[in-house]
Amino acid sequence: MADxxxxxxxxxxxTHGFEQDELLQPRKALIDVGAVxxxxxxxxGKIRGWKxxxxxxxxxxxxxxxxxxxDDYDALLLPGGVMNPDRLRLDxxxxxxxxxxxxxxxxxxxxxxxxxxxxxxxVVRGVTMxxxxxxxxxxxxxxxxxxxxxVVVDRGIVSSRKPDDIPAFNRKMIEEFxxxxxxxxxxxxxxxTRS
Numbered sequence: 001m002a003d004x005x006x007x008x009x010x011x012x013x014x015t016h017g018f019e020q021d022e023l024l025q026p027r028k029a030l031i032d033v034g035a036v037x038x039x040x041x042x043x044x045g046k047i048r049g050w051k052x053x054x055x056x057x058x059x060x061x062x063x064x065x066x067x068x069x070x071d072d073y074d075a076l077l078l079p080g081g082v083m084n085p086d087r088l089r090l091d092x093x094x095x096x097x098x099x100x101x102x103x104x105x106x107x108x109x110x111x112x113x114x115x116x117x118x119x120x121x122x123v124v125r126g127v128t129m130x131x132x133x134x135x136x137x138x139x140x141x142x143x144x145x146x147x148x149x150x151v152v153v154d155r156g157i158v159s160s161r162k163p164d165d166i167p168a169f170n171r172k173m174i175e176e177f178x179x180x181x182x183x184x185x186x187x188x189x190x191x192x193t194r195s
Contacts (some may be wrong), residue, residue, distance in 0.1 A: 002179050006034035011073040011101075013094060013117070017083025020049035020056040021163045024031050026077055029170040035177070037077070038062035042091050050081045064084035065093045068195075075177040080112025080132065089120035099123060101151050105182045107156040109173035111166070115139055115159065128154040130161050156182030 010030055014023055027037045041047050041061045049056035070076075076087070076098065088094040099121040101108055110118060112132045118124050125143030130152045138145045151160045151168040160169035160178050 002033060004033040004112060004174060005030060008074045008177060009072060010035050010036045010037045010075045010077055011040045011068060011070070011097075012037055012077040012079065013088065014047060014059075015041050015043060015084055015087045015094075015098060016047050016077055017087065018047065018059075018079045018083050018165065019052050019084070019112055020051045021082035022079035022081065022114075023049065023059065023077075024057075024107065024132070025163075025166050026079070026170055029174065030077070030157075031176055038068070038073070040065060040068045040097070042088075042134040044096060047102060052084065053074060053149065065091070068097065068116045070097055070104065070106075073101075073106070074180065076101040077111070077173070078108065078114035078117055080110075080114040082113050085113045085116040088117045095121050102157075102170060105156065107158070107173075107176040107179065109158040109169065109176070111160045111169055112162055113146075118157075119144075127157055128152055129157065129159040131159060132161055 030037050039062050042065050042089055044064050046058040046060055098117050102123040113135055115131045115153050119138050119142040128145040130147055130149050136146045150165045151172045153172050158172045
């Protein structure tokens with residue numbers, strides 16, 4: 001299985017305040033099965049993670065949003081943390097970047113507070129998802145079907161609640177990223193739900 005994602009390129013969209021484990025562990029899991037993972041950010045240089053209750057490690061940015069194009073990637077990873085997605089959802093470039101993955105039917109993996117950027121992109125209507133509990137009403141108000149489960153997969157969108165869910169999240173993320181395109185937004189809407 002070491003080559004399960006060989007030849008696949010994944011964008012991990014993040015900025016300062018990303019939950020460290022929610023970026024570093026999934027990125028390692030993807031690299032371990034052959035994917036190339038670029039950290040994409042509004043900032044250049046390095047971004048600093050958040051480790052539970054304090055600042056964590058710095059991570060090198062591979063491409064800025066100015067340099068990155070959704071067309072260059074096969075899938076999207078959206079880590080959580082409170083600050084990270086809150087900052088990203090205020091950046092129109094980040095929101096458009098995320099929306100493009102959805103519109104192109106490319107698989108998306110999102111965890112914890114990460115769905116805030118999907119809500120801002122207005123792409124969660126009718127999608128069954130999970131998240132950190134405080135994001136529940138944001139998702140429901142945006143039209144998503146929120147459930148409290150370790151990992152949920154619906155139409156190529158993988159979602160989980162928190163760092164404890166990362167092992168299940170990584171397994172489903174790799175599976176969905178290996179499957180590839182799930183059709184454009186219209187085909188996503190017709191596809192079934194599974195978890």
